[in-house]
Amino acid sequence: MKRRNFTDLIKSALKTYHLIIREIFNMIYRMKFFVSLFFIFYAGLCFGQVKLPDSILSTLNTGHPRLMLKSIKDFENLKVNITKDEFLRKVSKVLIHQADSLLSADTVKYVLANQLGGQLLEVSRTVYRRVYVLAMAYRLTGNKKYAAKVWGDLYSASRFPDWNPWHFLDTSEMLHGFAIGYDWLYEVWTPEQRKIIKQAIIDKGLLRAYMGYSGLENKHLVNWPKATSNWNQVCSGGVGLAALAIADEEPKLCNYLIGQVIQHIPHTMLKLAPDGATDEGPGYWKFGTQYNVALIASLETALGTDFGLSKIEGFSKTADYFLAMGSNSGKPFDYADCWTDLIQSPELFWFAKKYNQPLLASYQKQHPEYNVRELLWYDASYVGGKELPLDNYFRGAEVATMRSSWSDPKAWFVGFKGGSNTASHGHLDIGNFVLERNGKRWAMDLQHDTYDLPGYFDIATGQRWTYYRMKAEGHNTLVMNPGKQPDQNTKASTKIDRFLSSKSSTFGVKDMTNAYSPKVESAIRGIALQDKKQVLVQDEVLAATPVKDLYWFMQTAATIQLSANKRIAILTLDNEKLKVQIESPENASFEILEARPLSQSIQPQREDPNKGIKRLTIHLKDVNKTTIAVVYKDEGDHSDTIIKPLKNW
Template sequence: MKKINQLLLLTSLLTLTFISEWAYAQLPRNQDSHTYQLENPISVQYLKKNLRKSQPRLVLNQAIEKKLREKLQTDPLTQHIFQAIKYNTESVLAMNLITVDIPDNPRSQKNQLGISRNFLYRVNMLGMVYFVEKDPEILQRLNEEVLAACIFPTWNPKHFLDVGEMSLAIALALDWTAGELPKSTITLAKQSLIAKGIMPSWPENGETPRWVNGTNNWNQVCNAGMIAASIAIAEENPELAAKTMNRSIEGLNHALAAYAPDGAYPVGATYWGYGTMFSVVTAAMLESAFGTDFGISEYPGFKESANFGLLTLAPSKLLYNYADSPDLPELYTDFTLSWFASKTGDKNYLNHERFMQTPEEIGKLSRLAGAGLVWTAQFEEKGSGFIPNAWKGEGANPLVIFTGQGENKEGYYFGGKGGRGSISHGNMDAGSFIFELNGVRWAIDPGNQSYGLLSRAGFDLWSRCQECDRWKLLTKNNFGHSTISVDNKRHVVDGLATIVDFKDGEKPEATFDLTPTFEGQLKSATRKFTKDSPRSIIIEDQIETNNATKLITWQLMTQADIKLVDGGAVLTKEGKTLRLENLSHPEISLSVISLDPAPLELDRQIENLKRIELRIPAWIFEGNKGEIKVRLIGE
């Protein structure tokens, strides 16, 4: 019991820091009308006529199974993934049965999400191994796990993400065993899906839960669970199944609309991996059960988001970690991209490098690895698509990414963004950027910090008014990002910075209009990023002050060591060097502010963190107009 509790705690620590009940309460609602809508013919009559009668029918069906078994005999990548699943299954077998009784942890949030995720992981490992090999011992363990989960008092509907992941897991366990679990277990599982999964999604007061029509991962996760549960109980209760599925498919439009127009997921790379993982499993379940995904895969920007998933991972293997994202990628991204590979035939989306390793080297897999194996096995190469070296993603939180040409031996990577603080998981980071070269991240984003610790301290992380607590944190306000600040004030929380110009080619450039970010502080502001060589980036700000403007501060966040020199600074880290050239105001010396330790005890403490500042008095600008121009170049 001690070992399983420790394992569950670890899972909780790794995953719970990124989702919050209070975060969800602040999700924006999508009020825009969209010309593209999912098909939604779901009714009792439609289910009875069109739902596949035989099992499996969730992610798998007879045709998909045939291809999977062929690839298990002929395709090394599929074989390696299955061996990794078997290796992970051995770890599951060494655990105690799933339990709701886990010790409280001061870093976690008070919910059951870690338990639900751990159970989904167990089902994917055990369920896929049993499906392929029909080992009765695996079936017995899966039966015991399902029974243990079904006798939980609740699946914690007050934090419905917990219910969504648990419902999906139970539905997959029933489906992949195709009636081979004991009849009593099947009966209990379906009763539990209704009583602890679906019915709590229909409140007695008649109100629609906010996640149904929300715009980010809560929508995607919870609706996926409800669709899976509805398919699992459709024969027993077609009326409940039909009305639940119809509501969920309609609701998915609101989350999928956030991918338009280019696939830039508004809440960053980690949440893209999480939310998209559940949208692709939804598409796969609908397609295997009905022969159509009702338009999910063709939603504007959705397939294009695969490039977003690839491009937000830098050569250093660190994420472009804006929007409450951690530095390191999550496990589930690999298999999410496998689904895109199966749909496009583009081998860029298959992670050969990781999955051709030994099971021991691969290590722990995503909790949807069973489904990921199926998607990988469906892949038929149609060529290697073009991954752009200069890419822009517009939408609610626009960004641009420049990478190196060809093999990118210099490890060039630049990411810059617009957006606004008031978006879900947003920060006051409009105009900010990160920059990597030679394996070193020179300009950093401070990234995310533990939601649980802040919540337990009574800190209001999720309200986003101009003076709210969130903006006191260095990871959230503009003073912790490589942008500009005016008169030492915060950015305007609702001011949306947009892309107004973009050019690709060997010297790509992108311009953001930052004027709304500084409403009342400046008359106008734009920021232009130009990759002027394979080893450098130019940041050029055009500023027009108003009569109240006194000081403009140009900022760069770094963990490098810094030596101030005439006309700029020299940064060193890991034996590498980067020059900061103050092109517009070489007569003004830079300043260095140490942020280790960070200003507040509740701030994320980042080793050797510094802010380089170029502080320019407004009176220097003739006619209230001026330019700030800085170049970063590696040696």
């Protein structure tokens, strides 16, 4: 392009910011196109099953809806199925009630939360949730009051100055909501309304996504196109659905962006290999997977193919991981920045049908979330199936769970973690475990702290590792010679070296040495569910130079009563009791500490005070070699526990 023409182009575009971006896209697209094809081809080589044609949109379904549904007839079929199926009737009734309650809600406003430099995330998420519920309510009832409420929020958000692209989660979740609103209610809108919605999608979302993919804008909190975390799933999902929604009207831009989405989302999906687990924990699994599945489902309904995304290694197994992370009380093994939401996800219905895994649908039907996507993906013919194994080990994330029964609500349940301290949303928690019995969480993970704590995500300076809930001392693991520095090596990565499951007993053993070196020559932890009636946690520590202070910690919300010799602790939660007993070493005893930083540690301000939580503790001095063995039993269990070296397990 000649210099004079370029100058004229820029001058003509200076009227508005969005026109500049549109012109930049038109100029650069031609240059980027062939480069993009190279990267798409390269991605196909790297990601195996992902294959892209030259023209992605050649098979586009040009009708609406096309996101997760193939046509308006799918809504009509759903209404018929609701009259025939009790589960669908129940879910639809709850959703209509939710929609009615939203009619009086205030229209969304541009308000940045004081978190991580300012976020619009809750506003975007409000739009996303409302649009799903209200659009479905309109489709089920035909009552225009629901569509009118959708329009109020979409119109308000379309007039926002931006969708906070610096924190691109905000933009992508808004895009997702706008895409569903545009597509599912397409013929409801007037031409002018469609123009407003589409223009907001382009100017505030898709052009920003283009800039992110092409490197024109890199001042984001997270480099989301190349992220291997839930960010990629959420951002790719929002961009992908929005591009599919308007692809017939903006084919050049959308063809490019859909290609980029398909090229980049495998960065996260590949992390699920080989067994389907994520090192971000089940909470972020649920969060990211809802957007990942919505994208794949929409590619299939809009283009007739997902370009091999659903065949990426580990993805067909990932819902099994989610189920296995749930205890018999329904609570998750809540490692990393997780939360205690029950193990339930509408996407289990999709996985059940996609991979012929009816067990997943049976579980979700018993634990419904009353979510719009349950109406989309529930199929009564895919309910049933055999239970998962009692015991499950997931490579990659290096987590394992073991239980005495799936059906008994009072069963033993243990979650055990290795993995990497560099994981997204990860903690210094190698060796951590949780334990349930009689429906109570006795050994607990305290989960995340408030995200707006200063430096909460600052790994470079290490401020993240000053907070109690991020540190080893805030978990159920070992701490050695605590001080002002992180109490595990921040780049440590460990595997569960041995995992054996049998009818009578299950155990896992992991070498934690590189989490604590050079303080020790060896630190190995084993956890066993013995005879399905007691749990043994055993640590073997060997140090050339004595470890001045060696701590064994267990966080619990139970009240604790110690025996006279302090080698037995009786835990009580809601009239249920559990016995915890030291078997080794002979000189060890329990003490009870508050769940707050040790006196030697940094004392951060504003962190959660962990009210109601105590820390059952063993403190050993000047340790060269020791075996710490602690057994968990029912209060009335007086059987002996045989302690043998971990190498003989």
